[in-house]
Amino acid sequence: MALSIVHRATGIALYVGTLLLAWWLIAAASGSAAAYSNVQAFTGSIIGRLIVFGYTWALMHHMLSGIRHFVWDLGFGFKANERETLTWAALIGGVVLTILIWIIAYAIGGVR
């Protein structure tokens, strides 16, 4: 499995994505309520939702893939079947967690 490059790619995406996090916090701190509405208008748009959805997945995948690396750092999971299991767990787990988070977000009515 060539998943290490996905770990790296999601890491780079998350790096750029911190601009969105910073924009959101700065807008919240701003003196104008319109600044915050602009962020909401963007994240609520189709493009914005796709970006935030992609960001959610990148974050979940990178975290699980990172835990996988951490298990290896500790000296476990090096057998062929263990490596495969860890890799698939990160792949599937990332998608499942992302969908779960978005279901909860829609369920609490936040995403209008």
Add this chain to the structure above:
Amino acid sequence: MSASDTPKRSMRTPLGRVRNLGAAHSGTSDFWRQRLTAVAMTLLMLPVIVVVMMTLGSNQAGAKVILGSLPVAIIMMLFIVASAWHMKIGMQVVIEDYVHNEKLKLVSIMLNNFFSIAVALASIYAIIKISSGV
């Protein structure tokens, strides 16, 4: 100690001096901090998701109340520090792997530092501003 630190008198070979320091010339400290911040973020992940969920659907005034509360502000600032540090190290590894021109590499690493610190400081300042109600 002082005698061995003097370059001309050093008994260490040039190879001995650079061994284990790696491409970053800083040894294993970045390796350790990368893991430290990764574990920190993994522990903070659930609280941060809860905070973001809480702010969904509320306007700026509502978001200010949530982000300005003490536990939320602390959770967010810890997460921002860990993520900025983590991504600075991660991007530096990527730069060292792919940028082989020495000058371009130094400029890239410098810009990486500027970006990571700027994003972290701007985000932290925003949270402090919200918390203090200025």
